[in-house]
Amino acid sequence: YLDLKKNKFRIPRSKSEIVKIIRDRRKIKSDDKIKENKDFKSNFFKILKKRLKLNSTRNLIIHSNFTNMINLGIKPEDFISGIFNFFPSITIFSPSGFFRERKIKLNSLKKIKPNNEFGLLSKELLKRFKPKIFRNNNPFDNLIGYNRKKKYFDNKNYLAYGKDSPYRKLLNQNTSIMLLDVTFFYNSMFHMAELDANVPYRNFKKFTFNKKEFQLFARNREKLYLDYSKFEKIKEIKKITKVINFKKIKIRIINYKSLYKTSLKLLKKNPNFLLN
Secondary structure: OOOOOOOOOOOOOOHHHHHHHHHHHHHHHHHHHHHHHHHHHHHHHHHHHHHHOOOOOOEEEEEEOOHHHHHOOOOHHHHHHHHHHHOOOOEEEEEOOOEEEEEEOOOOEEEEEEOOOOOHHHHHHHHHHHHHOEEOOOOOOOEEEEOOOOOOOOOOOOEOOOOOOHHHHHHHOOEEEEEEOOOHHHOOOHHHHHHHHOOOOEEEEEEEEOOEEEEEEEEOOOOOOEOHHHHHHOHHHHHOEEEEEEOOEEEEEEEHHHHHHHHHHHHHHOOOOOEO
């Protein structure tokens, strides 16, 4: 940045002149990056539409990490707009954070507020469409959904991943899963397969939240490590997984029902499959 032979101020005489040199050099560098990012963004959604073929898909559950996307000029709001431009009738879902108790200093009362822990996409959905979104009431089975018609199924459920949960209802509604720069480790649907396979390392536990009773098929030991990435190495699952690469970005698309059936079959055959 401080190559004195190239800078137009010659020898800087003050801090402000040094700052001007740095800003000038950064401006040139960032302008080139903006042009490159605009081209990439345009091509990204064109290729996505061509290769995804989601026209018959009614719902899309997205698990995401936007680090590489943002570095290439695509923010969560750009991604959401792009999806709805190409697939206007789709409903997108994203896992959301659990609910936590936060102390409000002004009146010293505890107030329940949503606390997002699942990344930028669900945070953007909450911020952008909050009055119009779907959000189910179970704090451990929490999905945010949005479509342009603002029509959703009933969102109340007692058992996380049980018969009334949104994950269960999406099984029969032509649903796909998108893993955007994340591995199978982050795919929440596998908890439903564990529930239906009645795996030995989980038990039913009741808990009360906001004066309502819920139930969770919880781990017997809190620090028990379960490696959900193991699923992506299974031959039958590889066959039903479509992989798309864009520069540093990796996208996996899988039919939701097919993945559920395959993972359930595997867990019934080997209930301890996920344990190390």
